[in-house]
Amino acid sequence: xxxxxxxxxxxxxxxxxxxxxxxxxxxxxxxxxxxxxxxxxxxxxxxxxxxxxxxxxxxxxxxxxxxxxxxxxxxxxxxxxxxxxxxxxxxxxxxxxxxxxxxxxxxxxxxxxxxxxxxxxxxxxxxxxxxxxxxxxxxxxxxxxxxxxxx
Numbered sequence: 001x002x003x004x005x006x007x008x009x010x011x012x013x014x015x016x017x018x019x020x021x022x023x024x025x026x027x028x029x030x031x032x033x034x035x036x037x038x039x040x041x042x043x044x045x046x047x048x049x050x051x052x053x054x055x056x057x058x059x060x061x062x063x064x065x066x067x068x069x070x071x072x073x074x075x076x077x078x079x080x081x082x083x084x085x086x087x088x089x090x091x092x093x094x095x096x097x098x099x100x101x102x103x104x105x106x107x108x109x110x111x112x113x114x115x116x117x118x119x120x121x122x123x124x125x126x127x128x129x130x131x132x133x134x135x136x137x138x139x140x141x142x143x144x145x146x147x148x149x150x151x
Contacts, residue, residue, distance in 0.1 A: 028064055037067035072147035074131030078108045078116060081131075084148060085140075094120070094138040094146055103127075103138070 017025070032038055039047040041063045049067065075081040085091055085105075095102045103120035109128075110116055118129045129137070135147040 028066065031066040039065050039067050041065070071150045072135060072145040073150055074135045074147050075116065076131070076148075078110065080148065081108055081116070081118075088140040088142055088144065090141040093141050094134070095141055097137055097139060102141070 028038060038050045040050055041047055047065065047067075075084070092105045093102055094105065101122060103122045105118050106121050106126070107119040108116060109119060116131055118131070118134050120127055120129060131147075135145060138146045140146055
């Protein structure tokens with residue numbers, strides 16, 4: 001549904017709004033249509049996921065938001081990486097975000113400057129990746145980002 005149609009529908013129901021409010025509502029409805037989670041701000045200030053795909057108008061859109069995506073950071077230490085890897089199936093395996101390719105992390109090394117490097121093996125050979133490259137290019141086999149979730 002286009003923004004223009006949505007504005008007409010809202011105005012037809014007798015609700016008035018600014019252009020900015022119309023844009024905000026359109027974003028929320030588009031997110032709902034895309035299957036994103038919409039949250040409602042309770043009286044105590046906490047955000048709660050809506051448990052339905054049905055929204056009966058958004059009279060006060062400032063009380064609604066699209067649930068923020070979790071943020072991830074690269075691993076900082078070997079131990080941090082190993083502990084996170086233990087939480088995922090197919091230990092040591094990652095898959096590319098952009099290609100149909102899997103790699104096995106055969107070693108996590110530290111160079112003389114203290115930088116962490118991932119040694120990954122695949123059919124194409126052995127390659128080294130920085131923690132940032134691993135987060136940018138790979139996910140665990142279950143689809144979770146290859147990094148630490150920040151709270």
